[in-house]
Amino acid sequence: MKMNLKGMVLNTFKESARNKMFYLLVFFGILFALSSKLISFLTLGDSLKVLKDTGLAAINFFCVLIAIFTGINLVYKEIEKKTIFNILSKPVSRDHFIFGKFLGLALTMLVALTAMAVIFFLLVFLVGGGFDFKIVLYFFMLYLELLIIVAISLLFSSFSTPILSFIFTVSLYLIGHVMWTFNEFKSLLHSKLSLTFARVLYYILPNLDKFNIKNDVVLGLPLHTGTILFSILYAVVYILALLTVTVMIFRKREFI
Amino acid sequence: MKTLEITDLNKSFRSNFLIKKYHILKGIHISVEPGEIYGFLGPNGAGKTTTIKCIMGLLFPDSGQILINGQPADTVDARRHIGFLPENPYFYDYLNALELLDFSASLFAIPPAIARERIQMLIQRVGLAGHERLKLRKFSKGMIQRLGMAQALIQDPVFLILDEPFSGLDPIGRKEFRDLILELKGQGKTIFFSSHILQDVEMMVDKVGIIINGRITRQGQLSELIAGSTHGHEIVCSRISEKQLAQIHANYVSRDNQFIITLGSDDDINLVVESIIHNNGLVVAVHPVKKTLEDIFLNELKEVQ
Numbered sequence: 001m002k003m004n005l006k007g008m009v010l011n012t013f014k015e016s017a018r019n020k021m022f023y024l025l026v027f028f029g030i031l032f033a034l035s036s037k038l039i040s041f042l043t044l045g046d047s048l049k050v051l052k053d054t055g056l057a058a059i060n061f062f063c064v065l066i067a068i069f070t071g072i073n074l075v076y077k078e079i080e081k082k083t084i085f086n087i088l089s090k091p092v093s094r095d096h097f098i099f100g101k102f103l104g105l106a107l108t109m110l111v112a113l114t115a116m117a118v119i120f121f122l123l124v125f126l127v128g129g130g131f132d133f134k135i136v137l138y139f140f141m142l143y144l145e146l147l148i149i150v151a152i153s154l155l156f157s158s159f160s161t162p163i164l165s166f167i168f169t170v171s172l173y174l175i176g177h178v179m180w181t182f183n184e185f186k187s188l189l190h191s192k193l194s195l196t197f198a199r200v201l202y203y204i205l206p207n208l209d210k211f212n213i214k215n216d217v218v219l220g221l222p223l224h225t226g227t228i229l230f231s232i233l234y235a236v237v238y239i240l241a242l243l244t245v246t247v248m249i250f251r252k253r254e255f256i
Numbered sequence: 257m258k259t260l261e262i263t264d265l266n267k268s269f270r271s272n273f274l275i276k277k278y279h280i281l282k283g284i285h286i287s288v289e290p291g292e293i294y295g296f297l298g299p300n301g302a303g304k305t306t307t308i309k310c311i312m313g314l315l316f317p318d319s320g321q322i323l324i325n326g327q328p329a330d331t332v333d334a335r336r337h338i339g340f341l342p343e344n345p346y347f348y349d350y351l352n353a354l355e356l357l358d359f360s361a362s363l364f365a366i367p368p369a370i371a372r373e374r375i376q377m378l379i380q381r382v383g384l385a386g387h388e389r390l391k392l393r394k395f396s397k398g399m400i401q402r403l404g405m406a407q408a409l410i411q412d413p414v415f416l417i418l419d420e421p422f423s424g425l426d427p428i429g430r431k432e433f434r435d436l437i438l439e440l441k442g443q444g445k446t447i448f449f450s451s452h453i454l455q456d457v458e459m460m461v462d463k464v465g466i467i468i469n470g471r472i473t474r475q476g477q478l479s480e481l482i483a484g485s486t487h488g489h490e491i492v493c494s495r496i497s498e499k500q501l502a503q504i505h506a507n508y509v510s511r512d513n514q515f516i517i518t519l520g521s522d523d524d525i526n527l528v529v530e531s532i533i534h535n536n537g538l539v540v541a542v543h544p545v546k547k548t549l550e551d552i553f554l555n556e557l558k559e560v561q
Contacts, residue, residue, distance in 0.1 A: 007362025
């Protein structure tokens with residue numbers, strides 16, 4: 001089947017990149033990364049470590065905001081503004097539409113994250129630090145997490161309003177970072193049914209803490225290749241599962 | 257093979273928490289032959305846009321079949337040869353006309369060099385030259401409609417589906433669109449369009465389908481619908497006083513020193529003509545009053561109601 005996904009991807013990227021909110025968040029991300037240099041001077045102790053700690057946290061926070069805000073609006077806006085009529089009336093299947101949107105958002109996140117990462121590395125050099133491959137790995141793992149967030153927000157955006165999608169996505173993001181509490185929670189459950197339910201939830205909900213290697217990077221702890229590879233595999237499988245569900249919902253949607 | 261063939265199309269919507277079902281389309285049958293201009297007429301809410309959205313795969317029919325050039329309409333391949341202009345089209349307002357057409361071309365996988373050439377030609381053809389780099393958020397409704405037509409023609413489709421193409425256009429724009437549609441027909445394209453501007457429809461179409469309350473109440477060649485559908489005769493006369501004329505026939509109007517008498521049937525023609533001559537009047541013309549598309553449409557509407 002001859003079909004150009006590139007057009008969909010680039011248009012999605014253009015749409016996100018021409019959104020004022022996107023620029024604002026990238027600007028604040030860079031601003032906070034820069035301000036971490038100031039904080040590192042004002043703090044006692046290893047200024048490079050403080051810079052890494054606060055700078056990476058700022059980039060993480062603003063990238064997650066960009067992923068959520070662009071993700072929850074994209075499909076909803078297409079339907080609400082009826083621009084989707086012009087796409088689905090052309091030889092574009094609904095599956096391609098969703099994949100195109102996802103890849104366009106993935107490209108947007110790559111550009112935003114790269115811009116922030118470049119600024120961050122410049123700061124590290126200014127403070128006297130050198131190139132650290134672990135930081136590159138940190139950004140890569142953050143990117144995988146962002147792709148999962150984008151896929152989650154895209155899923156909600158395909159059937160819900162931006163406000164509800166925002167609430168759902170943020171909730172899943174927060175839950176995704178406290179999944180380790182599930183094991184403690186499970187020990188409080190006694191009935192077989194509730195244990196099974198908890199186990200199902202554990203596998204369905206995103207385990208985003210798998211991608212958080214900030215402490216290991218800042219404190220210089222060793223990173224295990226096996227853990228990294230498993231996280232990559234987890235991200236790929238989870239994103240594919242989310243996109244499959246999104247496509248299944250989207251195939252049944254009517255555009256009145 | 258028919259360009260468009262719709263058989264027993266039914267569509268309903270549920271509302272009020274899925275309790276109540278509204279039947280919008282009730283067994284629609286439409287057939288459009290290659291090279292034909294088909295005018296799809298109906299009052300607001302009759303089901304025109306719902307039918308078009310079912311053809312374009314934006315809505316799913318409850319039952320029935322829609323074939324485009326023999327292929328089911330909901331396939332990607334069927335849409336490859338269709339140009340579609342939605343009602344009140346919406347486009348990405350952060351793009352300009354060139355970018356939008358380039359995006360449309362990319363969805364058809366048209367090679368960039370061919371796309372560039374075609375985009376320039378279409379910009380000229382729909383009258384948007386000089387505005388191609390203006391952001392779409394600054395476009396007027398008429399300009400958006402012109403751009404909508406350009407994007408519908410981007411892959412040089414063999415079949416065009418236009419939902420209210422004259423909406424938002426001024427009289428000059430309407431004339432240009434009529435000329436464009438007739439030019440496209442001249443190129444052998446098939447055109448299916450909905451409209452409620454009946455004069456425009458009458459000037460262009462080969463075939464008409466009238467939809468009222470979700471049912472096709474009349475369908476056929478325009479020439480056949482209009483032929484034989486006279487509703488009386490008009491006699492134009494002069495050199496006669498109004499007092500004399502009033503005694504001959506009551507139903508007349510005066511215009512430019514002439515009188516126009518309208519007769520409901522042809523039974524009285526000879527009698528009225530003889531009376532005018534007898535009163536030394538001059539019979540300027542006697543001609544049948546043909547029904548217009550508007551008369552047929554309003555008559556259908558009246559019958560259904």
